[in-house]
Amino acid sequence: MAKLTRQIDDAVLVAPGAKSQLRKRATVADDIFPDREAAEDATKENARAIDALQDALWAERRHSVLVILQGIDTSGKDGTVRGVFNRCGPLGVAVTAFGRPSDEELAHDFLWRVHMAAPKRGMIGVFNRSQYEDVLVVKVRGLAPPEVVEQRYDEINAFEKHLTDNGVCVLKFMLNISKDEQRERLQARLDDPKKNWKFNASDLEDRKLWDDYQRAYEIALDRCSTEHAPWRVVPADRKWQRNAIIAAVVRKELEDMAPVYPKPDWKPSDFQIT
């Protein structure tokens, strides 16, 4: 387990201060998880462990975990929630999806809506997209002036430092799929009637901007992989490898947090239930 998580982090962690070199990073992880069945078994076991650890996290009520999932369309953000966090269920995990901001949200600074959704002590919060959209789509589409985008990297780092200083363990995963894999997944949304509703013609517009998005991701990874909240780039062409990697990392981080059930300040014999 310790060896495996070290192997995973060697492969996926973006070392703080180093260049992320996104374009050189793998979208498959055959060296870490060569066997599908074994990977799926590991994911199940780790998901069960995450569930048990979250129970103690909740009982202790001192810390929380924030899992940030970023990735281009079809990269598997929802699938990761299902694959890794379904076992914890809705009592322990709160998912927030950040879409196009509402008028109310735009009337505040870009971190306002994100802060409001921060997980309470004891919970695992999962963000499907996040504050990083404000340096990704906003940058690529020119939705804010360059100098505004420029200052956001530092603002995000300061915000995440604040969260970690206050007991939130921030885990950031970029789901890295290849352009070919995205084509297949978009095509499946066209072809499979049950997936039709997920298809959005604007996804094709974004696909045309593939290189711009990759560049924007690379800058975000370079500037915002910090000691307190490092980025991990997860090979995500194979869903079962993606889930296995993320489940292993989340479990390891929770084990390091080592939540404990609080000791009562009473003895059972203090009470007589009539």
Place this chain on the structure above:
Amino acid sequence: MAKLTRQIDDAVLVAPGAKSQLRKRATVADDIFPDREAAEDATKENARAIDALQDALWAERRHSVLVILQGIDTSGKDGTVRGVFNRCGPLGVAVTAFGRPSDEELAHDFLWRVHMAAPKRGMIGVFNRSQYEDVLVVKVRGLAPPEVVEQRYDEINAFEKHLTDNGVCVLKFMLNISKDEQRERLQARLDDPKKNWKFNASDLEDRKLWDDYQRAYEIALDRCSTEHAPWRVVPADRKWQRNAIIAAVVRKELEDMAPVYPKPDWKPSDFQIT
């Protein structure tokens, strides 16, 4: 299936306009689910079906489901979430627990915080406690004048009518346990170190008011079991019977809603993914 859900509703539904006769209602359901293994299998199958139906509910984005769980301490509200809704996972189910109101919440009318937590279209919302606390603990403990509590029944009915008129299917379950069963569950919280953190001395104060709470529940059931949002009193001494009953009802109600995947207004051949 249809026969079973009819049998369940015969046993658990509080007919609108009729007296709920809470004290005569069963806390076990051996006639409906005599066999534990079969009940657990049924729950699993129904939970899977609920998951699939919620996927269509989300795709359709027209309706939502609000499951209200009420019951005295230890009656199994959290356990129901785990037992019935864990399979849907945090993407499809949003749980809101209503505790002692905050200053901010008390500065508004009692339905304000409840309305804010209403499930969006496509979601299943689960309330652990609800607006009914304002006619239960508030009544028993005298936290509001009697005439204020008195008008709340009609206000709750109007509010729930508003929700159902706007596409929310409101399902209300009172988890009915016996006083003996509560003693055992409280004792387990004293005896089991992993459950110690759940024990709260104030639960014993509420237990002393058992009859007052039963009376307050009875009035709420009598006054607020409506055609648009009927109450169901679920025998809850046996957790596996409780889960089996609720899973069957929720599945049936979702099937009646019959969510469908929206038909696209395009043909796959309209798009060429390059």
